[in-house]
Amino acid sequence: GQLDKLAKEAGLLYFGTAVDNPSLNNQNYLRVARDPAEFGSLTPANGQKWSNTQPSQGRFTYGSGDAIANIARQAGQQLRCHTLVWYNQLPGWVSSVYNRDQMQRIITAHIQNVAGHYKGRCYAWDVVNEAMEDDGRYRNNPMYRAMGVDYITHSFKIAQQTDPDAKLYYNDFNIERCCNAKINATIAMIRTIKAAGAPIHGIGMQGHSRVGMSPSKREMKETMARFSELVDEVAFTEVDIRHTKAANRRRRKRATRARLHGSCRGLFGDAKYSWIPQQYPGEGEACLWDRNYNKKPAYHSIVGLL
Ligand code: XIL
Numbered sequence: 001g002q003l004d005k006l007a008k009e010a011g012l013l014y015f016g017t018a019v020d021n022p023s024l025n026n027q028n029y030l031r032v033a034r035d036p037a038e039f040g041s042l043t044p045a046n047g048q049k050w051s052n053t054q055p056s057q058g059r060f061t062y063g064s065g066d067a068i069a070n071i072a073r074q075a076g077q078q079l080r081c082h083t084l085v086w087y088n089q090l091p092g093w094v095s096s097v098y099n100r101d102q103m104q105r106i107i108t109a110h111i112q113n114v115a116g117h118y119k120g121r122c123y124a125w126d127v128v129n130e131a132m133e134d135d136g137r138y139r140n141n142p143m144y145r146a147m148g149v150d151y152i153t154h155s156f157k158i159a160q161q162t163d164p165d166a167k168l169y170y171n172d173f174n175i176e177r178c179c180n181a182k183i184n185a186t187i188a189m190i191r192t193i194k195a196a197g198a199p200i201h202g203i204g205m206q207g208h209s210r211v212g213m214s215p216s217k218r219e220m221k222e223t224m225a226r227f228s229e230l231v232d233e234v235a236f237t238e239v240d241i242r243h244t245k246a247a248n249r250r251r252r253k254r255a256t257r258a259r260l261h262g263s264c265r266g267l268f269g270d271a272k273y274s275w276i277p278q279q280y281p282g283e284g285e286a287c288l289w290d291r292n293y294n295k296k297p298a299y300h301s302i303v304g305l306l
Contacts, residue, residue: 002035002037002038003015003037003038003039003288003299003302003303003306004016004036004037004038004039004040004041005037006303006306007040007306008040009306010306012306013233013235014040014041014078015038015039015040015041015306016039016040016041016042016043016077016078016080017033017038017039017041017042017043018042018043018044018045018082018238019033019042019043019044019045019068019071019273020044020045020046020047020273021044021045021046021047021064021067021068022273023273024067024068024071028293029273029293030071031293032289032293033071034071034074034075034077035075036075036076036077039077040077040078041072041077041078041079041080041123042068042069042071042072042075042077042078042079042080043068043079043080043081043082043237044064044065044068044069044081044082045068045082045273045275046064046089047063047064047065047066047067047068048064048065048081048082048083048084048114048118049082049083049086049089050084050085050086050089050090050091050094050110051089051090051091052064052065052089053065053110053113053114053117054091054110054113054114055091056091056093057093057106058109060113060114060117062117065118069118069121073121078123079118079121079122079123080122080123080124080237081115081118081121081122081123081124081125081126081166082125082126082129082171082237083125083126083127083128083129083171084110084111084114084115084125084126084127084128084155084159085107085110085111085127085128085129085143085151085152085155086128086129086130087130087139087141087142087143088129088130090141090142094106094142095141095142096142097142097146098142098145098146099146100146100147102146103142103143103146103147103151104146104147104150104151104154107143107151107154107155107158108154108158111127111155111158111159111162112158112162115158115159115162115163115166116162116163118163119162119163120163120165122163122166123166123167124166124167124168124169124201124202124233124235125159125163125166125167125168125169126169126170126171126204126237127155127156127159127168127169127170127200128151128152128155128156128170128171129171129172130171130172130173131144131152131170131172131189132172132175132182132185132186132189133182134174134180134181134182135181135182136181136182136184136185137185138189149189149192149193150196152170152189152193152198153192153193153196153197153198156168156193156198156199156200157197157198157199159199160199167201167202167232167233168199168200168201168202169200169201169202169203169204169233169235169237170186170189170190170200170202170203170204171203171204171206171237172186172204172205172206173205173206173207173208173238174206174208175203175205175206175223176205176207176209176215176219176220176223176236177215177216177219177220177223178215178219178220178222178223178226179222179223179226183223183226186203187226187227187230190203190230190231191230194230200230200231201231201232201233202231202232202233202234202235203227203230203231203233203234203235204234204235204236204237204238205223205227205234205235205236205237206236206237206238206239207236207237207238207239207240208238208239208240208242209239209240209241209242210241210242210243210283211241211242211243212243214241240274240276240286240287241286241298242276242280242283242284242285242286243283243285243286244282244283274286274287288302
């Protein structure tokens with residue numbers, strides 16, 4: 001086994017996982033999550049999101065994010081930070097702001113505080129998360145309503161000023177299969193914000209998928225090639241593969257195999273604490289360990305690919 005070790009030997013940057021706070025008192029879970037040979041990188045699944053870090057204006061709380069960051073530090077794992085500006089898990093006091101200058105000041109203060117708190121500790125930051133719609137339009141979120149696309153450019157500039165060593169990522173889902181409307185629009189958006197002076201180093205493909213629905217190797221290679229023309233790094237950031245029943249081994253393997261080809265820079269999976277069962281009831285077997293911390297066939301097929 002030992003996914004991170006094998007990933008690095010194969011020339012990838014790391015193999016990581018997300019960790020959520022409720023899992024932290026579960027020693028069986030932690031034994032896997034803090035094993036640096038399996039996971040070279042940890043990401044707080046929720047702890048660094050706006051609703052956790054600035055629940056009310058000017059009150060910053062870092063307990064949840066710090067708990068995961070500290071585990072990573074103790075275990076010698078990298079920290080991948082997620083996320084600064086996202087329409088979801090965004091407190092109401094932000095989403096009710098419609099004034100451009102006010103929103104700009106709020107974003108500035110948020111990034112300066114949060115990225116400032118973690119300065120020097122984040123290998124990468126997902127600066128902006130999920131800004132595009134599947135049909136290629138900009139997501140009409142509170143930041144977009146107040147500032148238009150400038151909110152994205154602005155966020156990257158402030159993140160760069162605040163933590164100049166962090167790799168700054170744009171992160172989204174359904175941008176793996178080349179080349180749908182969302183991918184084309186994402187490429188256009190990245191060009192737009194770069195032209196406006198946004199420093200951006202990476203694109204994160206979340207990689208949420210379903211057995212039998214995974215993009216092909218060719219489709220993913222094409223996407224990664226196109227993104228690589230714009231940024232230095234491309235990562236799979238939130239890989240999970242949903243399936244309703246215990247899908248048979250062959251199909252599970254195929255889904256995993258398609259996902260791993262190409263020059264991906266990072267991955268994460270998880271076990272019992274995956275978000276999938278809450279969001280998609282009955283489709284919870286989306287990750288690499290089962291809820292008893294036994295490795296699933298998907299784990300072994302990844303090992304076979306690395
Ligand atoms: C999910 C978390 O895992 C859940 O615990 C939470 O309830 C909702 O958010 N895209 C993202 C992640 O970028 O932050 C989301 O994480 C899953 C979708």
